[in-house]
Amino acid sequence: xxxxxxxxxxxxxxxxxxxxxxxxxxxxxxxxxxxxxxxxxxxxxxxxxxxxxxxxxxxxxxxxxxxxxxxxxxxxxxxxxxxxxxxxxxxxxxxxxxxxxxxxxxxxxxxxxxxxxxxxxxxxxxxxxxxxxxxxxxxxxxxxxxxxxxxxxxxxxxxxxxxxxxxxxxxxxxxxxxxxxxxxxxxxxxxxxxxxxxxxxxxxxxxxxxxxxxxxxxxx
Numbered sequence: 414x415x416x417x418x419x420x421x422x423x424x425x426x427x428x429x430x431x432x433x434x435x436x437x438x439x440x441x442x443x444x445x446x447x448x449x450x451x452x453x454x455x456x457x458x459x460x461x462x463x464x465x466x467x468x469x470x471x472x473x474x475x476x477x478x479x480x481x482x483x484x485x486x487x488x489x490x491x492x493x494x495x496x497x498x499x500x501x502x503x504x505x506x507x508x509x510x511x512x513x514x515x516x517x518x519x520x521x522x523x524x525x526x527x528x529x530x531x532x533x534x535x536x537x538x539x540x541x542x543x544x545x546x547x548x549x550x551x552x553x554x555x556x557x558x559x560x561x562x563x564x565x566x567x568x569x570x571x572x573x574x575x576x577x578x579x580x581x582x583x584x585x586x587x588x589x590x591x592x593x594x595x596x597x598x599x600x601x602x603x604x605x606x607x608x609x610x611x612x613x614x615x616x617x618x619x620x621x622x623x624x625x626x627x628x629x630x631x632x633x
Contacts, residue, residue, distance in 0.1 A: 464512055475489070502529055502563070504589075529566060593612060
């Protein structure tokens with residue numbers, strides 16, 4: 414894949430560009446509209462193909478827990494056996510909770526974890542219909558409320574009979590920043606893994622008690 418195309422898609426998802434401008438520039442890079450339309454499914458999240466992890470031997474459910482200004486929604490997956498598990502909080506990118514992130518939760522469940530994937534946008538009311546609308550709606554999130562909504566996951570987990578009291582988190586891009594924030598603000602967090610995302614301020618690093626694993630590639 415041409416690195417310029419990858420860079421353009423990164424700009425589209427994170428700047429973000431309007432879709433019309435993204436497609437216009439993609440046509441210029443690929444040489445034709447037909448070529449651009451052939452490349453597009455290779456770089457965008459395909460909801461129909463995102464569910465690659467089997468539900469066999471898994472228990473899944475959609476739950477709600479207390480949030481600000483409205484309740485939060487989340488997807489939960491764990492092994493089918495009804496016992497206590499360590500938890501992993503799966504934190505999505507700036508496109509909200511989608512089929513791919515739900516599949517990541519199922520992958521964690523296959524490894525023996527109680528996985529919970531909150532949807533940050535659910536606290537704002539009705540969910541956007543498209544990923545473009547979701548990216549725009551992220552601008553409405555108030556940072557303090559948003560952080561509290563993810564801290565509230567730990568209070569919710571404490572009410573579950575299938576949680577053993579040990580929790581970590583993994584976040585992707587926008588979610589990587591939240592993983593870093595949780596490491597600062599949740600002393601009980603055992604581990605935090607960030608794939609990209611904003612780093613914490615240097616003066617706050619000393620408050621981190623969790624094990625940390627960080628992924629920041631120059632080209633991806």
